[in-house]
Amino acid sequence: MHYAVKDIKLASQGAKKIEFAEAHMGALLEVRKRFAKQKPFKGLTIGMALHVTKETGVLVETLIAGGAKVVIASCNPLSTQDDVAAYLAKKGIPTYAYKGETKADYYKFIRAVIDHKPHITIDDGCDLVSEIHLKHAQLIPNILGGCEETTTGINRLIAMEADNALKYPMVAVNSNQTKHLFDNFYGTGQSTIDGILRATNILFAGKTVVVAGYGYCGRGVALRARGMGAKVIVTEIDAVRALQAAMDGYQVMPMLQAAKHGDIFVTATGGKHIIDIPHMKQMKNGAILSNCGHFNCEINAEGLAKLSTKKKEVRPHTVEYTLKSSRKIYLLSDGRLVNLAAAEGHPSEVMSLSFCGQALACEWIVKNAKTLEPKVYELPKNVDAEIATLQLRHMGIKIDTATKEQKKYAESWREGT
Numbered sequence: 001m002h003y004a005v006k007d008i009k010l011a012s013q014g015a016k017k018i019e020f021a022e023a024h025m026g027a028l029l030e031v032r033k034r035f036a037k038q039k040p041f042k043g044l045t046i047g048m049a050l051h052v053t054k055e056t057g058v059l060v061e062t063l064i065a066g067g068a069k070v071v072i073a074s075c076n077p078l079s080t081q082d083d084v085a086a087y088l089a090k091k092g093i094p095t096y097a098y099k100g101e102t103k104a105d106y107y108k109f110i111r112a113v114i115d116h117k118p119h120i121t122i123d124d125g126c127d128l129v130s131e132i133h134l135k136h137a138q139l140i141p142n143i144l145g146g147c148e149e150t151t152t153g154i155n156r157l158i159a160m161e162a163d164n165a166l167k168y169p170m171v172a173v174n175s176n177q178t179k180h181l182f183d184n185f186y187g188t189g190q191s192t193i194d195g196i197l198r199a200t201n202i203l204f205a206g207k208t209v210v211v212a213g214y215g216y217c218g219r220g221v222a223l224r225a226r227g228m229g230a231k232v233i234v235t236e237i238d239a240v241r242a243l244q245a246a247m248d249g250y251q252v253m254p255m256l257q258a259a260k261h262g263d264i265f266v267t268a269t270g271g272k273h274i275i276d277i278p279h280m281k282q283m284k285n286g287a288i289l290s291n292c293g294h295f296n297c298e299i300n301a302e303g304l305a306k307l308s309t310k311k312k313e314v315r316p317h318t319v320e321y322t323l324k325s326s327r328k329i330y331l332l333s334d335g336r337l338v339n340l341a342a343a344e345g346h347p348s349e350v351m352s353l354s355f356c357g358q359a360l361a362c363e364w365i366v367k368n369a370k371t372l373e374p375k376v377y378e379l380p381k382n383v384d385a386e387i388a389t390l391q392l393r394h395m396g397i398k399i400d401t402a403t404k405e406q407k408k409y410a411e412s413w414r415e416g417t
């Protein structure tokens, strides 16, 4: 069987979802049009571990239009949209993903992608790359390069490079300005709130929201939470970012202090046990814990279970823990990315930008394969300009061009007051 999905009969629903996403992903469709003519991936297999969402479906079809064979598994056990997975499988695309995968299935599906011997890998979180390096190193000579979607994955790749463990070239797609300034900021900002709302339907106005991490994601979440009338507290370990948060008008304090005030908590750091047992012991009755960082280790869920005498699912994606003190704490989506588990992930418009980055990164790898080394690369700056120009055109927005006089002025040092 070329697929493992929840229910192949969901394919027609998946088709409608993908059609709707396409209508908002004009920039990526322009890349698809060019790929369809030039076929940059003819004869190549692209293996993916990405969230299987409608937007990813649009990326898959774009790479196929460019001549690739695409094979896909999920990069998170809870983020798959089963109708989209069914659609891809029904089209004959090897697809291994369902929402609610066991850990064993999660890795089995990543291995199923590896079995297709990809020439290019696309990862979100670096699990596919690390699995290849740790257990299937014999395939590495066949691999031209890979692309990584997210901050946490890039941090892992940089650690691999420093350890001399990285054996094929990787492109840090998250480093594109058209990725982290939009996807992480606007995308995570909006969809994290969406996930919390779908899971709880709680009113944000008047609540205190604690955002851990004032990076690109955290800033987006803080801004949207404030926009809905919440008081926002930021926690940080980086002095510059803490200062930025303070000057953006948020309260900044250590998590141990913030824990006492928060009604809703969102971790967005990429780190481990950002919310830990000592914090939970300080929390108010009814506190809601959620995470939008890549892995589910930001909230110590095992610790929460140990503090508790009872645990029950009160709504889909919302589990109530009753602590020995009889206070209740609610954990959303098992501490996994709440925007993908409880909602649909980022809106199509921002994924269009991110996935233009993925598509163009794959093309860049093919064009430069002979000279690339096993390192983490960033794409040349003109790629960002190309993606932004496509998106602006799609949005019907025109901008100015510098005049000859302005260019000359910008490049010279002689002219002063």
Ligand SMILES: NC(=O)c1ccc[n+]([C@@H]2O[C@H](COP(=O)([O-])OP(=O)(O)OC[C@H]3O[C@@H](n4cnc5c(N)ncnc54)[C@H](O)[C@@H]3O)[C@@H](O)[C@H]2O)c1
Binding pocket: 150, 151, 152, 153, 180, 183, 184, 188, 212, 213, 214, 215, 216, 217, 218, 235, 236, 237, 238, 241, 268, 269, 270, 271, 274, 292, 293, 294, 295, 337, 339, 340, 346
């Ligand atoms: N949910 C999504 O759809 C989505 C989208 C993009 C990125 N991500 C993930 O979100 C996470 C954050 O990404 P980003 O781009 O904002 O990263 P970033 O590096 O810009 O920001 C992370 C911030 O967290 C801070 N931090 C680290 N440890 C901390 C701690 N103990 N307490 C408080 N703050 C701490 C860092 O100083 C940094 O400012 C990553 O795991 C990334 O992979 C998720």
